[in-house]
Amino acid sequence: MYKLTGVTKEYQKGRAVVGALQGVDLTIADGEWLAVQGRTGHGKSTLLNLLGGLDRATGGTVELDGTDLGALRETQLTRLRAQSIGFIFQTFNLIPTLSAAENVEAALIPLRVSQAGRKARTAGALESVGLADRAAHLPTELSGGQQQRVAIARALVKEPKVLLADEPTGNLDEDTRDDIIGLLEHLWRDRGLTLILVTHDTSIARRAQRTGVMTNGHLTIRQESPNL
Amino acid sequence: MFFITYLRRELRCRMRQAVFIALGLALGVGLVVTVAAASAGVNKAQSGVLSALYGVGTDITVTGNAPPPHYSSAGSTQPAKVTPPSKNGQTLQISPGGGAQICDNGHCVNAAGRTYDRLIPPYQEPISASTVAVVARLHDVAAAAGVLTLVDSAITYPANSAGSPQLATFTVDGVGTGHTPVGPLAAATISSGHFFTAADSHADVAVVDSGYAASSNLKTGSTITINQVRFTVIGIDTQPQETSPPDVYIALARAQTLATATKNLGGSVANTVNLIYVAAASAADIPVVQHEISRRLPGDIVTAAGSLASQVTGSVSTAARLTSDLGKWVSVLVLIAAFAVASLLTMAAVARRAAEFGTLKALGWPTRRIIAQVLGESLATGIAGAAAGIGLGFAGAAIIAAVAPRLSATAPSSTIGSMQQVIQAGGTALGNRTVVVPLSPSITIGVIVLAVILAMAGSLLAGALGSWRIARLRPAGALALVA
Numbered sequence: 001m002y003k004l005t006g007v008t009k010e011y012q013k014g015r016a017v018v019g020a021l022q023g024v025d026l027t028i029a030d031g032e033w034l035a036v037q038g039r040t041g042h043g044k045s046t047l048l049n050l051l052g053g054l055d056r057a058t059g060g061t062v063e064l065d066g067t068d069l070g071a072l073r074e075t076q077l078t079r080l081r082a083q084s085i086g087f088i089f090q091t092f093n094l095i096p097t098l099s100a101a102e103n104v105e106a107a108l109i110p111l112r113v114s115q116a117g118r119k120a121r122t123a124g125a126l127e128s129v130g131l132a133d134r135a136a137h138l139p140t141e142l143s144g145g146q147q148q149r150v151a152i153a154r155a156l157v158k159e160p161k162v163l164l165a166d167e168p169t170g171n172l173d174e175d176t177r178d179d180i181i182g183l184l185e186h187l188w189r190d191r192g193l194t195l196i197l198v199t200h201d202t203s204i205a206r207r208a209q210r211t212g213v214m215t216n217g218h219l220t221i222r223q224e225s226p227n228l
Numbered sequence: 229m230f231f232i233t234y235l236r237r238e239l240r241c242r243m244r245q246a247v248f249i250a251l252g253l254a255l256g257v258g259l260v261v262t263v264a265a266a267s268a269g270v271n272k273a274q275s276g277v278l279s280a281l282y283g284v285g286t287d288i289t290v291t292g293n294a295p296p297p298h299y300s301s302a303g304s305t306q307p308a309k310v311t312p313p314s315k316n317g318q319t320l321q322i323s324p325g326g327g328a329q330i331c332d333n334g335h336c337v338n339a340a341g342r343t344y345d346r347l348i349p350p351y352q353e354p355i356s357a358s359t360v361a362v363v364a365r366l367h368d369v370a371a372a373a374g375v376l377t378l379v380d381s382a383i384t385y386p387a388n389s390a391g392s393p394q395l396a397t398f399t400v401d402g403v404g405t406g407h408t409p410v411g412p413l414a415a416a417t418i419s420s421g422h423f424f425t426a427a428d429s430h431a432d433v434a435v436v437d438s439g440y441a442a443s444s445n446l447k448t449g450s451t452i453t454i455n456q457v458r459f460t461v462i463g464i465d466t467q468p469q470e471t472s473p474p475d476v477y478i479a480l481a482r483a484q485t486l487a488t489a490t491k492n493l494g495g496s497v498a499n500t501v502n503l504i505y506v507a508a509a510s511a512a513d514i515p516v517v518q519h520e521i522s523r524r525l526p527g528d529i530v531t532a533a534g535s536l537a538s539q540v541t542g543s544v545s546t547a548a549r550l551t552s553d554l555g556k557w558v559s560v561l562v563l564i565a566a567f568a569v570a571s572l573l574t575m576a577a578v579a580r581r582a583a584e585f586g587t588l589k590a591l592g593w594p595t596r597r598i599i600a601q602v603l604g605e606s607l608a609t610g611i612a613g614a615a616a617g618i619g620l621g622f623a624g625a626a627i628i629a630a631v632a633p634r635l636s637a638t639a640p641s642s643t644i645g646s647m648q649q650v651i652q653a654g655g656t657a658l659g660n661r662t663v664v665v666p667l668s669p670s671i672t673i674g675v676i677v678l679a680v681i682l683a684m685a686g687s688l689l690a691g692a693l694g695s696w697r698i699a700r701l702r703p704a705g706a707l708a709l710v711a
Contacts, residue, residue, distance in 0.1 A: 045708070049704040049707075052590065054589075054590060054702075054703045054704040054707065055702065055703075055704035074595075075594065078589070078592055078593075078594050078595075079592065080592075081589075081590060081591070081592040082591065082592020082593075083592070085592075087587075087590045087591070089587070089707070091583075093583060093584075093586075093587040093590075093707070095234075095584055095587070095588075096241070096584075097234075097237035097238050097240070097241040098233075098234065098237055102230070102233060102234070102237075105230060106230070106234075106588070106591060106593075107591045107592075109230055109591075109593060109597070110591070110592040110593050110594060110597065111592075115229075115230075118230075154591070158592075
C-alpha cells in the first residue's frame with residue numbers, strides 16, 4: 001500500500017525553483033488501479049517517479065508498505081525497484097541491441113535468478129503477452145504494439161507488486177491501444193497488481209478504479225469507478 | 229551468459245565507433261611498440277658495438293699504456309728498460325743503389341720478386357702474462373683471459389721495377405688454447421674443423437675467422453703464412469654478426485715466440501700479452517673490479533664497458549638519442565591523443581545511451597553492474613586495440629628493419645689501444661675505431677605485455693570516465709531525457 005503525505009517536489013531551473021508537486025496526499029491500496037490524468041508539465045510523471053523510487057521527494061513522505069522511500073539508501077531503492085516495482089514507458093525503452101527475450105531477461109539480472117530460471121520465466125512472460133514466437137526478434141523488428149508487449153513482459157517477469165505505467169499507449173494507434181489496455185487490465189486482475197497508470201486518454205482512465213487529475217502539482221481524485 | 233551477450237551485441241551494434249576507438253588505441257600502442265622495438269634494436273646495436281670493441285661477455289679490458297721513447301720490457305708492467313732489438317728475423321733496408329733489399333741475419337738480397345713479412349705487435353707497453361692470473365684471482369672476477377694482438381704485414385715487391393710493392397695485412401690474435409668464458413673466441417662457434425687443444429700450444433696451427441677465410445679462400449687444411457712461417461688452418465670460426473673479430477687466431481705461446489723473433493720490433497714480447505679481457509662476477513661488481521685492477525696495475529689502461537659506451541659516437545648514438553628522445557615523446561603524445569579520443573567517444577556514447585542506462589536503473593540494475601558492463605565493453609575494445617597495436621608494432625619494426633641503414637659507431641681506440649683497431653679503422657682514423665652494425669628492431673615479450681597494459685589502461689580510462697557519468701546519472705533524469 002502506498003501512502004503519500006504532503007509530498008512536494010521542487011526542481012531548480014536556472015535561478016528559479018519550480019514546484020512540480022505541491023503537497024500531494026494520497027493512499028493507494030494494494031491491488032488498486034489508479035489512473036492519473038493531467039496536462040503536460042503538471043506533475044504526472046514526477047508523481048510516478050516518486051512512487052517508483054526513481055526520484056526523491058523534496059518534502060513529505062512516500063511510503064510503500066510502511067517503508068519511507070525517502071529514507072532508503074540508493075542501493076536499497078535499487079533493490080526495491082528490482083524486486084517490487086515494474087515500469088512501462090511511453091517510448092517502450094527496450095534496449096535496441098537485445099532481442100525481445102533478452103530485454104525481458106534483463107529484468108531478472110539484478111534478482112540473481114539462475115540462467116535456466118531466467119530462460120523459463122522469460123519464455124513464460126513472453127507467452128503471457130502473446131509474443132512467444134517473437135522472442136528472438138530485435139525491437140526494430142517488432143511493431144510498436146509488440147514492443148510495448150515486450151516492455152510489459154519485462155515489467156511483469158519479476159512478478160512485482162506494483163506496476164507503474166507512464167502513458168503506455170501514447171505512441172500506439174487506437175486498435176493497438178485497446179489491445180494493450182485490455183492486456184494490462186487482464187494482467188492486473190489476474191495477478192492482483194497495484195497498477196498506477198498515467199494517461200491523457202479519458203477512455204482509458206475511466207477503466208481504472210480511481211482517477212486522479214494533476215493540476216499545477218496538486219492531485220485531485222475525481223472519479224471512483226465501480227471497479228473499486 | 230548475459231554479460232557477454234549484452235557486451236557482444238553492443239559492440240556489434242556500435243561497431244564503427246568500437247573500431248574507431250580500437251584503431252586509435254592501436255595507433256598509439258603500435259607506435260610505442262615500434263619505438264620500443266627500434267630502441268631495443270639500437271640497444272642491441274650498441275651492445276654489439278661494445279662486444280665488437282670488447283668481446284662478448286667482457287666487462288673490463290686492460291691494455292698497456294703508450295710506451296716511453298725507448299720501448300721495451302721483458303714481460304713486465306714495471307717501468308720499461310731499454311733492451312737491444314732482436315737479432316732474429318728479417319729487416320727491410322735501402323740498398324746503396326736506392327732499391328729495397330731484405331736482410332736476414334746480415335745477409336741482404338734484392339727485394340724484387342720477394343715478400344717482406346713481419347708480425348707487428350701494438351705500439352704499447354706489454355703486460356706480463358702472469359698478470360692475467362693475478363687479475364683472474366681477484367675477488368669478484370669471474371674470468372680473465374690474456375691475448376697478444378698482432379698484425380701481420382707483408383710487402384710483396386714486383387719482380388721488375390715497373391710495378392709498385394703490394395701491402396697485405398691481416399690481424400692475428402694469440403690466444404690461450406683452453407676454453408675461457410671471455411676473450412676473442414668466447415662467443416665464437418666453430419663452423420669447420422676444431423678449436424685449439426692443449427697440444428697446440430707451440431704448434432703452427434691457426435683458427436681462421438669465417439669472413440677472412442671466405443675472402444682469402446681458406447678452408448680447414450689450408451696453409452697461411454704468418455711472419456714467414458706456414459700455419460695449417462685447423463678450424464674456421466664464426467663470430468656474432470655485430471662483432472669485428474681478428475682474422476686469424478694462433479696459440480698465445482706461438483704468437484709470443486713469433487713476435488719476439490721479429491727484428492726491429494723495439495723490444496721483446498716474450499711471456500707478455502697486450503690485452504686482458506675480464507668478466508666480473510656480476511654487473512654490480514664491475515666498478516669495484518675496475519678500481520681494484522687500476523690499483524694493482526697503475527701503469528695500464530683499465531676500461532669498463534660503461535665508460536666506453538659513453539665515448540661511442542656515430543649514427544648508433546644518434547639513433548639511440550632519436551629513439552630515447554623524439555620517439556619516446558612522439559609515442560607519449562600519440563598515446564595521450566588516443567586515450568583522449570577513446571575517452572571522449574566513450575563519454576559521448578554514454579551520453580547517447582543515457583535512456584538505456586536510466587531504464588536499466590529503473591529495472592533495478594545496480595550502478596556497479598551497469599558500470600561493469602560499460603567497462604567490459606571498453607576492455608574488449610582495448611583488447612582489440614592491443615592486438616591491432618601489436619600487429620602495427622610488428623609491421624613498424626619490420627619496416628624499420630627493411631629501410632633502416634646500418635649504424636656505425638666510433639670509439640676512441642685509446643680505450644683499448646691495440647694496433648689491430650688502427651688497422652681495422654682502415655688507417656683513416658688513427659686513434660679511432662669504427663664498427664658498423666645492423667639495426668635489428670626486436671619486440672620482446674615485455675614490450676608486448678607493455679602494449680597490452682597500455683591499451684587496457686587507455687580503454688579502462690575511457691570506461692572509467694564513462695562510468696563516472698553513469699554513476700552520476702539519476703534514473704528519473706535519464707528517463708526524462710528520453711521523454
